[in-house]
Amino acid sequence: MDEPHQLVELRAIPLSYLADLETPSQKIHSDYDVEAWKGTRGYKDYALYLRRLNEAVVGHYLPIEGKSESTAIDSLIALLDVLDVWIDEIPPLQTPQRFGNLAFRTWGQRLEDGIDALLGTHLPPEYAAAIPYIRPYLLTSFGSFIRMDYGTGHETSFALFLLCLTLLRFLTPSPAEERAVVLRLFTRYLRLCWRLQDTYSLEPAGSHGVWGLDDSCFLPYIFGSGQLRDQTAIPVNAVLKSPLEKTNLIREVKRGPFHEHSSQLHSIAVGVPNWGKVNKGLFKMYEAEVLGKRVVVQHVPLGGLLRWDIQAASVAAATVSQTGTQAPWAAQAASVAPWAATQAPWDRSRMGPPTLPR
16 A cells, blocks of 8 residues: 555446346455455555545545535435434333443444335435445445444445445545545544444454554545644644544543553554654554454455455465554554554564565
8 A cells, every 4th residue: 555646536437237237245254365365456456545535635624615516425415414313213221231232233224224225215226226336335335234343344345335345446546536435424424433333232353452543444544634634733643632633533432541541542642743644554453453354354244346356366375464553653573653652462473573774
């Protein structure tokens, strides 16, 4: 995911090609599969798509001014609004569970039963043939209805859902529309997911606790740092006291000193000199800690529109990396960020010898 100076166009997939594609399914069963995925066309499309979204929001902030000029984005927001109403219609059960209210399974069952009709209502008729190829991504975008949890893998599924709609050109890969995808559509998705987590007490999926960046999401940090990347008026350490929506949400759900319950964010805030380094580092961290972790991406459906051309990826899978990809601000070989005073316990197995200066 090296940052290009000029972003190339995303490929387009004509609707007429759908009949020749397989439907998405679970492809990742081992660490070998994770490495193989990184060499596929689908992975490269996703890497490019995130870069394009990031570039589209540089220097643009919330609240976004003016009315939406995209009927496609308006339609997808309306779809998410329907799902939000379902929360009102399916209140949590008065049960003593700490995590995972059983009413979430009822909400999920309604989604599974009605997703084809929901997509058919909010997509133009000519996209009906695409529903089997995008349905799996939307279904896995809101959490696991079995484990009753939500995490970065589910967030990634929603981003892949948006990528599929862009490859099909339901969403237009232009800077203005990609900016609206982040600042209008993705933020609406986040608010829905936060409400699902709060209402149904969803457990964080694969959370590293105080050692993780966030219990449930990652992309808002990438896009937020992208927004601030090219300016200097707001320094990185301003997030410790500024009224940024995401940090405010953290303070609402966590108690105690910020440096204790969100040590990674605090370390970035006090240890990284500018937003450009933060943005670049978060991309690398996302690749290593989300896309590079089997336990996170093993449930993400792949194939179809997101090509699983495993033969082309065989070289990438020849050797399974044990160290992941370091953020550029890391000066050590250990995957733990060097600004952290204490090493994350889940990283001990990946410790290696110190990097010698060149």
